[in-house]
Amino acid sequence: MPIHNLRITQLDPNKASDRSRLVKFAFKLHKSDPYWVPPLIGDRKKFLDPAKNPSFEYLKVAYFVAEALVIPENTPKGTITGGMEQDVGTIAAVINPRHNETHNDKIGFFGLFECINSHEVADALLDAAAGWLRGQGYNGMRGPATFTMTDEVGLLVDGFNDEPRILMPYNPPYYPELVEVYGLKGVMDLYAYxxxxxxxxxxxxxxxxxxxxxxxxxxxxxxxxxxxxxxxxxxxxxxxxxxxxxxxxxxxxxxxxxxxxxxxxxxxxxxxxxxxxxxxxxxxxxxxxxxxxxxxxxxxxxxxxxxxxxxxxxxxxxxxxxxxxxxxxxxxxxxxxxxxxxxxxxxxxxxxxxxxxxxxxxxxxxxxxxxxxxxxxxxxxxxxxxxxxxxxxxxxxx
Incomplete structure (x- = not known):
């Protein structure tokens, strides 16, 4: 779908309305996907809340949302009548000092990656996460990890014709291409038997x-x-x-x-x-x-x-x-x-x-x-x- 006026906004992790916005976008994006399993909204909000998720005792995160004017497919060429501002993607940049101490590296992470099927939007989101991590002194970005290796990690790249099991992530088939075209390379595969x-x-x-x-x-x-x-x-x-x-x-x-x-x-x-x-x-x-x-x-x-x-x-x-x-x-x-x-x-x-x-x-x-x-x-x-x-x-x- 054509989009215009794309912009990235950094959200406040400590603000309930901002966390709610992240949760609502995932529901909106995946509502028609027969394999997506919606989490309990209350549980998801707690998971994103630094005051209620114990991993935030050491993690540092930045939340971002992509907004754009989305033009309906049947809009006459050259016009933007009927378009509306809406969220089109989310991402989190994550610093995990315990990881850096354990592995003696300066790797940061991205997670909470949700995106419409648009390279333009995906690139802007990943740019935001990478830029924030770079500004914090990090020289590498790995993910997705939302937020630690004990939570939701990895993009599904094979096996899309089934629902995820409990505490396993799910994503549409187009996600891997979005991150690969951006320049991210596979570093480790995780198997489900x-x-x-x-x-x-x-x-x-x-x-x-x-x-x-x-x-x-x-x-x-x-x-x-x-x-x-x-x-x-x-x-x-x-x-x-x-x-x-x-x-x-x-x-x-x-x-x-x-x-x-x-x-x-x-x-x-x-x-x-x-x-x-x-x-x-x-x-x-x-x-x-x-x-x-x-x-x-x-x-x-x-x-x-x-x-x-x-x-x-x-x-x-x-x-x-x-x-x-x-x-x-x-x-x-x-x-x-x-x-x-x-x-x-x-x-x-x-x-x-x-x-x-x-x-x-x-x-x-x-x-x-x-x-x-x-x-x-x-x-x-x-x-x-x-x-x-x-x-x-x-x-x-x-």
């Missing part, structure tokens, strides 16, 4: 391949591995175990940044609302917790039907559909480095898949997995996982 437990195993544990069952049982016996589900009655202690595993298991990963206690407590509180204890496993050796797998019911199935609002009708939809969720997503799986030779990660996936089938889930996603994590990618494929989506992180020099 799928287990269709109906198609592969008929949804029954007894249909798992006998060889797989023998190997997994032998690994448990040989390593003296004990698997147990999360004890919801001992929540605080269980969360502390998750913190220990999470920090140790991910610290060497590409782009990883030590997560704060406040962040982990926040994630735990959010996830507790939807957690299925049948999908959370710890693996232990003589009462020492050496690994965990945290899998979440795909609440996106419910969110899509709530259309962004809890009231007045969203709560009705939530109650109606919460017991009809058929997907689960392995959000975090990790084993302490000194115990990885025991095969505990494979056992965790195996036990999670068994429990998911027994609980009535039809499909399971494992995501995201770094492309350079060769061992984990091979393990998942050997356990029947099928690569079905690819997300990409981009980077450029400033």
């Amino acid at each position: 799928k287990w269709d437990m109906i198609a592969q195993y008929g949804g029954k544990v007894e249909n798992l391949p006998p060889k797989l069952v023998r190997v997994m049982e032998k690994l448990k016996q040989r390593g003296n591995l004990t698997l147990r589900k999360m004890d919801m009655k001992d929540w605080d202690n269980e969360v502390e175990k998750v913190k220990i595993i999470y920090r140790a298991a991910w610290e060497a990963n590409w782009g990883a940044v030590p997560i704060t206690d406040h962040e982990l407590d926040h994630y735990a509180a959010e996830m507790k609302q939807i957690l299925d204890p049948n999908l959370v496993f710890f693996v232990e050796i003589e009462d020492k917790t050496i690994g965990m797998a945290l899998t979440l019911p795909d609440a996106n199935f419910v969110l899509k039907r709530m259309k962004g609002r809890l009231f007045p009708f969203g709560i009705i939809q939530a109650l109606r559909y919460q017991n009809k969720i058929t997907w689960a997503r392995v959000w975090a799986l990790g084993v302490l480095p000194e115990y990885r030779h025991l095969g505990a990660d494979g056992v965790l996936i195996y036990e999670t898949a068994k429990s998911a089938m027994e609980s009535g889930y039809r499909c399971m996603e494992g995501s995201w997995i770094l492309a350079n994590n060769v061992e984990m990618n091979r393990l998942i494929q050997n356990l029947g996982g099928m690569l079905y989506k690819t997300y990409r992180m981009y980077e450029m020099e400033l």
Whole structure:
């Protein structure tokens, strides 16, 4: 669509009306996309609020919106009658000092990238983010990351014919071209794997391949591995175990940044609302917790039907559909480095898949997995996982 008078305006992260503007644009842009899952508007506003998102205790962000006079397609050439000023894109520039300290670099990030299908608009938004980061003394820009590597990262570049699972991003197919034409280059791919437990195993544990069952049982016996589900009655202690595993298991990963206690407590509180204890496993050796797998019911199935609002009708939809969720997503799986030779990660996936089938889930996603994590990618494929989506992180020099 023809646009005129394009301009970029910097918004105030601490101003509620500005944050609301960012949220409203995403709803407007994607409202006709059958695969987009609208978040709860209230939750999204909290996520963008520096006073309520614990990551903002160390992050520094700048929000930008692109505005333009948009001319309807059927407007006679040479006239602008009927055009109207409207928002046509958003972006955030993000400084993460914890990333810079960990990786000894001057990389800044962009996120919250939403844009109409226009190179002119995309270029202006990316220019704004890059210029702001450059002005802060940064020499590179990476993204999208909204806002940390534990949140929404990467652009979907393959697998557009499906809805995103819980806490995974989604974008239209034209986004990758917008950022690539601008000059951003792919720096890391992130994979999502799928287990269709109906198609592969008929949804029954007894249909798992006998060889797989023998190997997994032998690994448990040989390593003296004990698997147990999360004890919801001992929540605080269980969360502390998750913190220990999470920090140790991910610290060497590409782009990883030590997560704060406040962040982990926040994630735990959010996830507790939807957690299925049948999908959370710890693996232990003589009462020492050496690994965990945290899998979440795909609440996106419910969110899509709530259309962004809890009231007045969203709560009705939530109650109606919460017991009809058929997907689960392995959000975090990790084993302490000194115990990885025991095969505990494979056992965790195996036990999670068994429990998911027994609980009535039809499909399971494992995501995201770094492309350079060769061992984990091979393990998942050997356990029947099928690569079905690819997300990409981009980077450029400033």
